[in-house]
Amino acid sequence: MTERPQEKTLAELAPANHECRLCGYVYEPEKGDSKGNVPPGTPFSELPSAWKCPVCGAKTNQFVSIGATNAPSGFQENLNYGLGVNNLTPNQKNLLIFGGLALGFLFFLSLYGLN
Ligand SMILES: [Zn+2]
Numbered sequence: 001m002t003e004r005p006q007e008k009t010l011a012e013l014a015p016a017n018h019e020c021r022l023c024g025y026v027y028e029p030e031k032g033d034s035k036g037n038v039p040p041g042t043p044f045s046e047l048p049s050a051w052k053c054p055v056c057g058a059k060t061n062q063f064v065s066i067g068a069t070n071a072p073s074g075f076q077e078n079l080n081y082g083l084g085v086n087n088l089t090p091n092q093k094n095l096l097i098f099g100g101l102a103l104g105f106l107f108f109l110s111l112y113g114l115n
Contacts, residue, residue: 014068015043021064023056028069 015029027033027047032040035054038047044063052059088096 016065016068018044018060018063019066020053020056020058021062022058023053025053025055026066027063 017029018027019025020027027044029043030040032038032042033051033054036047036051038051044060044065047060049060053062
């Protein structure tokens with residue numbers, strides 16, 4: 001395997017999009033909000049507290065995280081709880097599964113070696 005351990009957290013790599021529950025507008029961190037003077041690259045959590053939905057004027061507490069585009073897998077309502085596995089990308093899940101298999105195999109070999 002040539003993949004190196006990731007030094008950034010998933011959240012830093014892919015800030016989550018947030019959807020307005022009232023009108024369906026989606027705030028995308030990589031685009032920002034030109035109407036609200038929000039520069040591209042601003043995570044939802046760093047929006048000014050006075051920021052409102054550019055479409056319907058809803059406050060930030062009316063927005064729900066829908067996850068980053070293409071990044072975490074799993075359903076949006078599972079993103080914030082559980083074992084955290086739902087925050088992994090499919091690649092990371094594979095790594096986890098194959099890493100687990102490899103570890104299990106090594107463990108099996110060491111037991112076999114004892115006999
Ligand atoms: Zn809205």
